Amino acid sequence: MIYGVFSIFLKSRCTSGTNRLYNQIEFPGMLTIRNERLLTNSMVILRLFIGWHFLYEGIIKLYNPDWTSLGYLASAQGPFRSFFISLTSDSMIGIADWGNKMALIFVGMTLLLGVFEKWGALVGALLLALYYLAHPSFPWLTEVNVEGNYWFVNKNLIEFMVCVVIYQLPTSHNFGLQRLFDKKKEVLTQTN
Amino acid sequence: MKFTRRDALKGLGGIPLMGAVWWAGAASSVAKKKERSAILEQLNIQPSLPTAVPGIGGDPIRIGIIGFGIRGEQLCRALGFATNEWKEEMRLAAKENPDNTALADFEAQDKLNVHLAGICDIFDYRANKALNSFNTPDSKMERFRTYKEMIRSGKVDAVVIATPDHWHAPMTIDALENDIHVYVEKPMTHTVEETYRLQEAALNSKAVLQVGHQHRQTLSFQTAKDIILKGTIGHVSLIQTNTNRNDDNGAWMYEIHPDASPQTIDWDMFLGSAPKIPFNKNHFFRWRKWWAYGSGLSGDLLSHDFDRLNCVLNMGIPDSVMTSGGIYTHRDGRNVPDVLQVNMEYPEFSTGSSQPKGKEKGMTFVYSATLGNGFSRPTILMGHDGTLELGNQLTIWPDGQSTRYADMIENGKMNPRVPIYQYNPGASVPDGVASATSQYFADKGLMWTYINGARVDSTFLHMREWLSCTRNGGKVSCGIKEGFEEAISSHMAGLSYKLGQRIEWDKEQGRLKPIEGIDFDKALLASL
Incomplete structure (x- = not known):
């Protein structure tokens, strides 16, 4: 099955039968998957972790009436500073706060439940791109209240890339509500 | 094809996970909130709201400015009057650095019902600077050679004193004795003896005295x-x-x-009670360095x-x-x-x-x-x-x-x-x-x-309070009791x-x- 998934995105051919024996898929000149099942399971876990993280962040904010993104936005740095500052205006900040909470919960739910995961991954990547751009880890900017040390690449950027990968390797058919929908479709097709 | 148990597990497995995360997040938020509100409830601190000040009705209050140096200019801006030079400088500063909102802040400041009627500065350049910007066809400003002349002119209701310290008390006492309202910069006085005298003058005067400790606002x-x-x-x-x-x-x-x-500075007037010494620019502009x-x-x-x-x-x-x-x-x-x-x-x-x-x-x-x-x-x-x-x-x-x-x-x-x-x-x-x-x-x-x-200039609030008290009565935040103690x-x-x-x-x-x-x-x- 994972072969199918790959074939959609990589438009590659699976080659030798020997490889199949060892559960190995080869994409000439591109990448080799040593263990299909292991990759699937890892991707499922990765998807669940990202969903877990987003949902928890969203819920914490949802249940805390004092929470606001104002401080984060107002202290924005880098090339898009003025855009983020404009979000702190009285008319915008409510929308920004609400949008952020809803987006976090949406991403969390889609990735955890395994449904519309590609949309979830896309929104997640967008959120993380915004977080990164508001406080980019550029060496010429002073980092405010950040744990760890970063040079261009920081955790937001890494999680952004994870979302991009999840978008390209969906796993909800393996673990998630999507599996049931797909099954239902199959059942319907068969009865028809 | 049928749904197997395996399918059900794999299809619905995310639901308990979602429930767990949701519960954990909500519980943690609510617990923190509870803890915090318990602390806040116990502290019961009431954040202060800006005090409402009755407006200044009737004719504009006629104000005389005594001393138009660095602080004098700042006080005028708090009253709503900025020199053309300052506005231009701030316009350029804002152009260079959009974070510099001094001009925008000034323009957004509420207008006070005041008229700058007089200026008294012993340095011609400064007096002329004030006249150039504030003496307009619809709002006449007059230059007075001495503060005594201004106080007795009948053309001002109130004076703002922003002179070197050794002139604070003589001017304030003179104004109060003539029932002219006074806003005087800190320190209220220069010597112990004049502090006692000023206290007496304030207690016997009908005029309102405000000492310039704007942070009281x-x-x-x-x-x-x-x-x-x-x-x-x-x-x-x-x-x-x-x-x-x-x-x-x-x-x-x-x-x-x-x-x-x-030629441009009335040096004897500057010296006042200070020891007589020959003209000295260093002393004139950097007077804070000498007792x-x-x-x-x-x-x-x-x-x-x-x-x-x-x-x-x-x-x-x-x-x-x-x-x-x-x-x-x-x-x-x-x-x-x-x-x-x-x-x-x-x-x-x-x-x-x-x-x-x-x-x-x-x-x-x-x-x-x-x-x-x-x-x-x-x-x-x-x-x-x-x-x-x-x-x-x-x-x-x-x-x-x-x-x-x-x-x-x-x-x-x-x-x-x-x-x-x-x-x-x-x-x-x-x-x-x-x-x-x-x-x-x-x-x-x-x-x-x-x-x-909104960010508001506290000097503006302090002057507004003083002006409101001159019209409507009431107590200023930094009157004679506070000024005397300071x-x-x-x-x-x-x-x-x-x-x-x-x-x-x-x-x-x-x-x-x-x-x-x-x-x-x-x-x-x-x-x-």
Whole structure:
């Protein structure tokens, strides 16, 4: 099955039968998957972790009436500073706060439940791109209240890339509500 | 194909996970909220709202400006009048740096019902500068050669005095005796004797006196009052407040204007009661560096810090003061110290106690200043139950050994390293300083309060309050009582530095306790 998934995105051919024996898929000149099942399971876990993280962040904010993104936005740095500052205006900040909470919960739910995961991954990547751009880890900017040390690449950027990968390797058919929908479709097709 | 158990597990497995995460997040948020509201409920601090001031009705109040130097110009802007030069400078500054909102802030400021009717400055350039911008066809401004002429002209209802310190009291007393309202810069007076005389003049005058301690309008100070009143930090035994400056401007090395000459400056008028010396530009523009015209760190900057605390605690004049210091960082011919340590004793004062009655009483107010280092030392009020950091923002830390919070600290509900309260009236204003700290607060999950969000110039509020009182009656925030306490306390600090002795206050007599063979004012003004 994972072969199918790959074939959609990589438009590659699976080659030798020997490889199949060892559960190995080869994409000439591109990448080799040593263990299909292991990759699937890892991707499922990765998807669940990202969903877990987003949902928890969203819920914490949802249940805390004092929470606001104002401080984060107002202290924005880098090339898009003025855009983020404009979000702190009285008319915008409510929308920004609400949008952020809803987006976090949406991403969390889609990735955890395994449904519309590609949309979830896309929104997640967008959120993380915004977080990164508001406080980019550029060496010429002073980092405010950040744990760890970063040079261009920081955790937001890494999680952004994870979302991009999840978008390209969906796993909800393996673990998630999507599996049931797909099954239902199959059942319907068969009865028809 | 049929649904297998395997399918059900794999298809629905995310649901319990989602439920678990949702529950954990909600529970944690609610628990934190509960804990915080329990603390806040116990503290019961009421953040202050800006006080409403009745408007100034009727004809515009006619104001005379005495002294149009650096501060005089600032005060005029607070009244709603900026020179063309300043506006142009700020327009260019805003162009260069969009964060510079000085001009926009000025233009957004509420308009006061006032008319700048007179200007009195003994330097022609400055008087003309005011006339050029403020003397317009629909709003005439007249130049007066002397303050006496202006006060007696019948053309002004009120005067704003922003002159060197040695002129504050003579001008204020003259205005009050003629029932002209006065806004005078700090320190209210230059000597002990004139402080007594000014007190009498103010008490006998119908005019309204406001001393220029504009921070009395700062919301955080009003909130701090409530914090102390509620016994939030318990008995305060020590206050530490500081001046930390390390630049020429901060050390009063102001620019010398090229137009300055004996022809453009009325030098005799400048000297007034000061010793007669030949024309000296350095003295004229940098008068804060000599006791003859200025008051050094004690009158110039301690007066601010003293009044800030007096505004919060209302502790009044100390029983005694001991000061030491010297000229250690700017040996440029000045005779006022640039490093100063002042200890003010209040053996009878208390902010309340959480311990057995009679155990705690008395407080020391320490002012520590240097003009040779800019490391920002905050103002700290140290109480048995907590520590309050006082500024535009307020932060309270519980004390590890607090009696009041002993249970909460033991239960882990409070942590001496984590503030239990924060107040930041400017938190919703996205300027560089406020936002960096507000993110810090947000990150730490601490409290912040915003009040309408808008940033308002406290000098504007202070002048508006004064003007409103002249029309509508009411009490100003920094009248003669507050001004008297500020001036006497500052002079006690200056005197102790000069004499190397403890200076004591006689509460009953309302006078300094005399020291045999010492003329206080002579000592205070002495050049060494």
